Amino acid sequence: MLTPYEPVCSLSSSGGTLLAVPKSRLKSKGDRAFAIRALLLWNDLPEEIRLADSVSSFKSLLKTHFYRLAFM
Numbered sequence: 519m520l521t522p523y524e525p526v527c528s529l530s531s532s533g534g535t536l537l538a539v540p541k542s543r544l545k546s547k548g549d550r551a552f553a554i555r556a557l558l559l560w561n562d563l564p565e566e567i568r569l570a571d572s573v574s575s576f577k578s579l580l581k582t583h584f585y586r587l588a589f590m
Contacts, residue, residue: 535568
């Protein structure tokens with residue numbers, strides 16, 4: 519289940535699109551589990567991508583983001 523991240527104190531920069539990452543029992547293998555890595559990768563995306571209006575715009579923004587990471 520996906521749980522929105524709620525910071526302890528109110529921050530002006532928190533847009534509400536971050537997800538809470540559960541603690542893993544095993545540091546070496548647990549942190550590489552899909553349930554952990556997927557949430558970390560989502561939280562690392564720029565807010566513009568996380569706030570996309572539709573799936574097609576999300577895909578387009580994500581593709582552009584990966585292109586810029588690879589070639590610029």
